Amino acid sequence: MRTFHNTYEESPERLKELFQNADNIKGRRPNSKQSRNSLLSTHERHLKLLSEGNLPVKTIILPPPYPPSPTPLKDEKCKGIRLNELRYGVRDHIAFLLLKVISKPYIHSNTILIAEDESGDVARLTFCNLEDSLLDPIFFENDVIAVKQPCWTQLPDDAFHIRVDHPSDFVKLEEDDELIPETWRAEKKEEVKKTAEEWKKEGDMAFLKKKFRVAMKCYKNGLLAPSLTISAKTDLHRKKCGVNIVLTRLDDAATDLANAICSLLSTSSSHSPSLNPLQIVTWLHEDTPMNLLPEALQSVPKPFLELASRIKFDLGVFQPTPVYDFPLMTSYVTPLTLHLDCPNYTSSTMIRQTPTHGRGLFASKAFKRGELILVEKAFVLPSYVMEDKRSQCLLCFGEMVKKVQCNPSLRKKFFELDAGSSFSRVLHEGGGGEGIKGEDTQDVPDVFRIHAILRHNSFNAPLTSFSLLHQPHQEMRTGIWLHASSINHSCIPNSVRTFVGDIFVLRATRDVKEGEEVVMQYLSPDVDEKVRAERLGEWGFECRCRLCEVDESIGEVEREERGKLFEQLKGAVMKAAGNGVPPTNTAIKKIAKMTRELESLYDAHSELYASLPRLALVHPTLWLAEAYRTAKNTGKGVEYSLKLLRNFGIIIEVDHEKQEFKVVSEKGLVNVEVVRALKYLREDFVEKGEERLAEQAGGLARAWWMCVTGSEVGMVEFLGF
Numbered sequence: 001m002r003t004f005h006n007t008y009e010e011s012p013e014r015l016k017e018l019f020q021n022a023d024n025i026k027g028r029r030p031n032s033k034q035s036r037n038s039l040l041s042t043h044e045r046h047l048k049l050l051s052e053g054n055l056p057v058k059t060i061i062l063p064p065p066y067p068p069s070p071t072p073l074k075d076e077k078c079k080g081i082r083l084n085e086l087r088y089g090v091r092d093h094i095a096f097l098l099l100k101v102i103s104k105p106y107i108h109s110n111t112i113l114i115a116e117d118e119s120g121d122v123a124r125l126t127f128c129n130l131e132d133s134l135l136d137p138i139f140f141e142n143d144v145i146a147v148k149q150p151c152w153t154q155l156p157d158d159a160f161h162i163r164v165d166h167p168s169d170f171v172k173l174e175e176d177d178e179l180i181p182e183t184w185r186a187e188k189k190e191e192v193k194k195t196a197e198e199w200k201k202e203g204d205m206a207f208l209k210k211k212f213r214v215a216m217k218c219y220k221n222g223l224l225a226p227s228l229t230i231s232a233k234t235d236l237h238r239k240k241c242g243v244n245i246v247l248t249r250l251d252d253a254a255t256d257l258a259n260a261i262c263s264l265l266s267t268s269s270s271h272s273p274s275l276n277p278l279q280i281v282t283w284l285h286e287d288t289p290m291n292l293l294p295e296a297l298q299s300v301p302k303p304f305l306e307l308a309s310r311i312k313f314d315l316g317v318f319q320p321t322p323v324y325d326f327p328l329m330t331s332y333v334t335p336l337t338l339h340l341d342c343p344n345y346t347s348s349t350m351i352r353q354t355p356t357h358g359r360g361l362f363a364s365k366a367f368k369r370g371e372l373i374l375v376e377k378a379f380v381l382p383s384y385v386m387e388d389k390r391s392q393c394l395l396c397f398g399e400m401v402k403k404v405q406c407n408p409s410l411r412k413k414f415f416e417l418d419a420g421s422s423f424s425r426v427l428h429e430g431g432g433g434e435g436i437k438g439e440d441t442q443d444v445p446d447v448f449r450i451h452a453i454l455r456h457n458s459f460n461a462p463l464t465s466f467s468l469l470h471q472p473h474q475e476m477r478t479g480i481w482l483h484a485s486s487i488n489h490s491c492i493p494n495s496v497r498t499f500v501g502d503i504f505v506l507r508a509t510r511d512v513k514e515g516e517e518v519v520m521q522y523l524s525p526d527v528d529e530k531v532r533a534e535r536l537g538e539w540g541f542e543c544r545c546r547l548c549e550v551d552e553s554i555g556e557v558e559r560e561e562r563g564k565l566f567e568q569l570k571g572a573v574m575k576a577a578g579n580g581v582p583p584t585n586t587a588i589k590k591i592a593k594m595t596r597e598l599e600s601l602y603d604a605h606s607e608l609y610a611s612l613p614r615l616a617l618v619h620p621t622l623w624l625a626e627a628y629r630t631a632k633n634t635g636k637g638v639e640y641s642l643k644l645l646r647n648f649g650i651i652i653e654v655d656h657e658k659q660e661f662k663v664v665s666e667k668g669l670v671n672v673e674v675v676r677a678l679k680y681l682r683e684d685f686v687e688k689g690e691e692r693l694a695e696q697a698g699g700l701a702r703a704w705w706m707c708v709t710g711s712e713v714g715m716v717e718f719l720g721f
């Protein structure tokens with residue numbers, strides 16, 4: 001039997017091809033009309049596929065960018081048009097189409113439905129970039145939708161649809177909206193009148209079934225019910241607030257909570273000073289922590305204050321000092337509870353323009369090695385993890401669009417993310433054209449801009465950086481941190497980022513001067529400069545740090561020779577380590593000899609690499625340090641631990657006479673191997689009774705443990721002291 005091809009989930013390649021050819025048909029009308037029966041029967045078959053659940057991985061392929069319509073639907077300039085007036089690719093931002101939904105929605109990568117206009121013409125509508133779900137769908141049959149700046153978009157096999165990329169380009173009309181034609185309005189059933197209590201119960205049932213949009217409608221209806229008591233009003237506003245929090249509609253949640261609190265306080269007999277809803281909304285949007293509660297709210301019961309706390313943390317709360325209980329925070333984090341109620345600490349850094357790479361983060365005070373520079377809660381970090389990277393990004397994108405779309409108060413700060421970057425210029429000059437960027441478009445967030453921000457500003461986070469030590473292959477979540485997004489990359493950075501749930505923690509790996517730019521590694525650097533460049537190219541830039549410049553300057557021939565020797569060494573190390581038994585002396589000697597050969601290639605450029613990491617040497621040196629340790633050769637163990645540090649770019653001089661352990665240069669990489677090398681050094685010093693050296697090595701190990709894991713959690717167990 002021939003299987004039915006799912007044309008609602010077209011392959012990215014086919015769609016890209018169609019987008020590329022879109023200009024050839026721009027302005028034309030489709031050759032044929034779409035028949036109601038064929039559209040509906042195709043849709044039915046897709047709904048069946050959906051119910052069978054055998055669906056491809058979700059993908060979103062964006063067309064060339066175009067701006068969202070800036071014109072509100074109720075603007076007098078707006079004009080209604082019909083399906084038979086649409087053309088391919090021609091968008092008129094003051095035109096809108098009124099459509100009635102005549103099918104159930106198909107919801108997977110996109111939301112797809114069939115709708116008719118007032119003349120009875122029928123079209124397939126595809127809504128992209130929506131956070132929609134089968135359990136709690138946005139659209140139902142008979143809903144009336146206004147689609148702004150509609151046009152036809154081509155699909156494979158001569159099919160076509162109306163594709164809506166910007167969520168602000170459609171409005172789902174309320175049943176009593178004056179725009180709805182009489183004929184459609186008459187078809188609506190008379191709603192049986194219910195009491196506020198009945199609406200509340202129905203809403204609660206829907207909430208329990210996770211049908212949040214239905215619950216919202218019930219609570220709204222409850223507030224309109226006749227003879228509403230003050231206590232029912234308080235309750236319904238509070239419940240609406242809860243639903244809005246779940247739906248990430250924080251601005252609306254703040255208004256609901258303010259109304260609930262005012263309604264509650266209106267019945268209170270206490271003579272505490274009163275607040276109006278607007279004042280409460282303003283307080284909820286202030287970035288001050290909960291402990292600065294206005295006097296008038298001191299008597300408000302705990303459940304209301306818990307909602308207030310939720311809203312404030314999600315909108316962003318700041319504290320002036322870097323005081324955090326990291327062990328407590330870490331203990332809360334599980335895959336289901338990774339969002340922590342934690343204030344941000346950003347006051348010791350500032351975002352400024354750099355001469356060459358857009359905005360950057362700068363130290364507004366001096367930082368000591370290991371000190372906290374920045375702590376920030378994620379703007380968006382999905383709870384779910386998807387196996388493949390593209391789907392993971394898609395989850396993050398969906399949540400970003402939803403949060404930006406639903407919360408006007410957050411938009412300005414969010415869109416500052418692309419203020420200084422070259423990618424926004426490319427997007428706006430290249431495809432988007434006028435009207436995409438600027439204050440005037442803040443009301444209508446542009447999904448293409450949001451997508452570009454995701455590509456250039458997102459980071460991948462493990463559950464906690466500490467857990468990464470035990471589970472190095474755990475799934476990562478893609479998220480966005482607004483302040484941290486200004487941090488530029490360097491292969492030889494002065495800070496390291498870590499995560500505790502959705503909290504981004506940045507610490508100084510070496511002393512940072514006031515006014516210095518704070519930089520971190522986006523990726524742990526590959527030995528091969530070309531591979532590094534390729535991987536960083538995904539962010540759309542070329543790294544010009546000293547290491548990349550020097551690695552490049554030595555020339556292709558030598559780089560190849562180095563690479564060849566590195567690969568040979570890797571093979572030899574794998575062979576020696578492969579059988580699970582301690583390596584033989586012969587194997588150790590052979591690898592030490594090959595390592596010296598590779599060292600000599602770096603030594604030929606000793607001035608250039610004076611204080612720079614020698615990345616190709618890291619792997620064999622690490623192996624040798626461990627091998628000598630296993631063989632209980634303390635002298636060689638110390639030598640190779642120091643060499644390992646040196647190859648990471650950390651040059652240490654040990655003066656046994658003066659008992660001095662001096663960091664001569666630390667413009668290198670700090671990671672768990674560096675901490676381990678210091679742990680070994682300390683243990684060797686302890687064994688030899690060199691207490692002062694042991695203390696200094698131990699202090700450095702502790703500072704860098706804090707950097708690479710974010711906190712003191714697990715430090716004693718790892719370091720053994």
Ligand SMILES: C[S@@+](CC[C@H](N)C(=O)[O-])C[C@H]1O[C@@H](n2cnc3c(N)ncnc32)[C@H](O)[C@@H]1O
Nearest residue numbers: 357358359420421456457485486488489539541
């Ligand atoms: C997370 S953002 C960093 C902040 C960014 N400079 C800005 O203006 O918003 C990442 C983007 O910054 C730029 N960038 C970061 N590190 C860079 C570097 N070392 N050299 C050049 N551009 C860099 C690239 O455009 C990259 O896509």
